[in-house]
Amino acid sequence: MIQKLTSLLNKFGKANVFDCNNWRGIPQKGFQKEVDQKLLEEKVTFYEEKNFQGRSYECMSDCGDFSSYLSRCHSCRVESGCWMMYDHPNYMGNQYFFRKGEYADYMSMFGMSNCIRSCRMIPMYRGSYRMRIYERENFMGQMYEMMDDCDNVMDRYRMSHCQSCHVMDGHWLMYEQPHYRGRMSYFRPGEYRSFSNMGGMRFMSMRRIMDSMY
Numbered sequence: 224m225i226q227k228l229t230s231l232l233n234k235f236g237k238a239n240v241f242d243c244n245n246w247r248g249i250p251q252k253g254f255q256k257e258v259d260q261k262l263l264e265e266k267v268t269f270y271e272e273k274n275f276q277g278r279s280y281e282c283m284s285d286c287g288d289f290s291s292y293l294s295r296c297h298s299c300r301v302e303s304g305c306w307m308m309y310d311h312p313n314y315m316g317n318q319y320f321f322r323k324g325e326y327a328d329y330m331s332m333f334g335m336s337n338c339i340r341s342c343r344m345i346p347m348y349r350g351s352y353r354m355r356i357y358e359r360e361n362f363m364g365q366m367y368e369m370m371d372d373c374d375n376v377m378d379r380y381r382m383s384h385c386q387s388c389h390v391m392d393g394h395w396l397m398y399e400q401p402h403y404r405g406r407m408s409y410f411r412p413g414e415y416r417s418f419s420n421m422g423g424m425r426f427m428s429m430r431r432i433m434d435s436m437y
Contacts, residue, residue, distance in 0.1 A: 265304025352393035
């Protein structure tokens with residue numbers, strides 16, 4: 224019996240032996256399967272015309288100016304990840320949040336007057352969320368620390384608006400109107416001493432960008 228088992232192992236090799244503590248096959252003789260990294264990459268494809276027509280440009284990271292790739296952009300297909308889109312180069316102008324999906328005519332969908340000119344990838348984050356908001360610029364005035372979404376700053380904290388913030392953990396979207404409406408801005412970890420350079424926006428609601436959105 225032992226001789227028969229030995230001959231079978233010699234015939235078929237040892238690559239099909241399984242580790243009971245790790246359901247994957249033990250990697251031997253080139254049978255190791257590698258994880259397809261492309262499944263983990265964030266990707267969006269932009270098109271010149273509506274309905275995914277015309278020339279296209281595939282983007283897998285931040286892009287500060289599309290002009291060298293496309294003269295215009297009227298539709299896009301977000302294949303993976305979450306992105307902030309801007310209607311001016313260099314991440315300026317109005318901001319729009321895009322998640323996985325097809326946007327055959329995004330300008331009509333979002334009521335945009337200008338097409339996308341730059342984009343920023345939002346990295347997936349798993350962990351705690353923490354942000355401090357301040358009533359006045361340079362972290363002055365009333366301060367409140369947030370760890371979850373807030374649909375109305377006035378109702379929760381009795382603040383008419385906030386003018387600076389410190390994002391310590393996580394990625395956030397802030398809106399100029401309560402209940403996550405109106406113009407928005409993306410905030411990643413960092414100190415934001417003044418919102419005066421954001422078109423005079425006064426943020427009234429905040430939402431975390433959760434990994435469930437990806």
